[in-house]
Structures are given as structure tokens and as C-alpha cells.
Amino acid sequence: MKKFAMVAGLAIAAALPLGATADDQHIVVPADGLKWGPASPALPKGAQMAVLFGDPTKEGQFAYRLKFPAGYKVAAHMHPNDENVTVISGTFNIGTGDKLDETKGEALKPGGFLHMPKGTHHYAWFTEETITQSNGVGPVGITYINPADDPRKTN
Numbered sequence: 044m045k046k047f048a049m050v051a052g053l054a055i056a057a058a059l060p061l062g063a064t065a066d067d068q069h070i071v072v073p074a075d076g077l078k079w080g081p082a083s084p085a086l087p088k089g090a091q092m093a094v095l096f097g098d099p100t101k102e103g104q105f106a107y108r109l110k111f112p113a114g115y116k117v118a119a120h121m122h123p124n125d126e127n128v129t130v131i132s133g134t135f136n137i138g139t140g141d142k143l144d145e146t147k148g149e150a151l152k153p154g155g156f157l158h159m160p161k162g163t164h165h166y167a168w169f170t171e172e173t174i175t176q177s178n179g180v181g182p183v184g185i186t187y188i189n190p191a192d193d194p195r196k197t198n
Contacts, residue, residue: 070096082109085185087194089115095176099183106178111169118143118192119166123184126159126177133173139165141188164188 072095082090089112097105108131119141128135130151137157138148143166151157159165177183187193 072096077108079110083185084195085193086117087115097181099177099181101181103181104179105181105183106176108174108176111173111175113169113171115169115173116143117167119164119188120185120192121162121164121188122159123186124161124179124181126157126161127179128157128159129176129178130155131174131176133169133171135173135175136168136170137165138167139163142166143168 077093077095079091079093081088082092086109091110093108093110095106095108097103099105099107111133130153132153135151135155135157136145136148137151137159138144140147141164145168148166190196
């Protein structure tokens with residue numbers, strides 16, 4: 044029995060992250076403690092963002108939430124890294140392709156999850172206020188399929 048416990052302990056230790064350091068912080072974020080602010084200028088105006096940990100603009104792990112108002116749309120785009128999204132509340136409508144088409148795609152409700160591989164052309168729209176949570180490894184980025192859809196472009 045002692046041999047089994049020792050082997051099990053070694054297996055657990057081997058599974059721990061090798062990059063953990065004394066600088067890692069234990070983070071607890073109560074729902075009413077989220078600090079919402081404007082989302083990235085790479086998204087159309089109206090979305091709000093709350094970073095839970097990390098910095099999505101830099102290398103390393105991150106988690107953040109986005110709040111989208113009803114009627115919000117994100118034109119067809121792609122990302123340089125995989126995208127992982129969990130729906131917290133509302134409805135997240137997602138489709139793949141080069142142009143936003145609300146007659147296609149899927150509606151994800153709270154608890155739904157999406158993994159979009161890097162480089163996949165996709166779009167999103169929201170029929171009601173919706174909160175999502177994204178996590179992954181940064182830096183994040185977005186490239187619009189039609190450059191005219193990029194809200195960072197000045198006219």
C-alpha cells in the first residue's frame with residue numbers, strides 16, 4: 044500500500060505545471076468584483092470587457108469576459124491563436140465563413156462551449172445581452188476577412 048501511495052504521489056507531482064513559480068498568484072474574482080470597461084478597439088463599440096487574469100495582449104495564459112449588448116455583431120474574422128469561449132449568460136450565435144450570415148450558424152446558451160482553431164474564418168451575433176468567457180494563451184489578435192469591417196480603421 045505504501046508503494047502505491049508513493050507512486051500515486053509521484054504521478055500527481057509529475058502532472059503539476061513545471062512553470063509554476065513563487066510569483067504565481069492565487070486569484071479569486073467574485074462575480075460582483077468584476078471590473079468592466081470598454082472592450083478592445085478591435086471589436087465594434089458597445090462591448091465591455093473584464094480581465095480575470097493575465098494580459099491577453101502579451102504571451103502567456105489569460106482569461107477574460109466579454110459583455111455584448113442585444114443586437115451586437117462581429118463581422119467575419121479570424122484569430123492567430125485558438126479561441127476558447129464559454130457562454131456565461133445570454134445567447135452566443137456563431138457561424139463560420141467569410142461573411143456574417145444570421146441564417147446560418149449555431150446558438151450557444153449558458154454553459155455552452157466553443158473551440159475555434161486558429162485561422163478559422165467565423166463571425167458572431169447576439170440577439171440578447173450576452174456574457175462570454177474566453178481563455179487561452181496570448182497574445183490574442185483579430186484579423187477581419189474584409190478589412191473595411193475592422194473598427195480600428197479610420198475613414
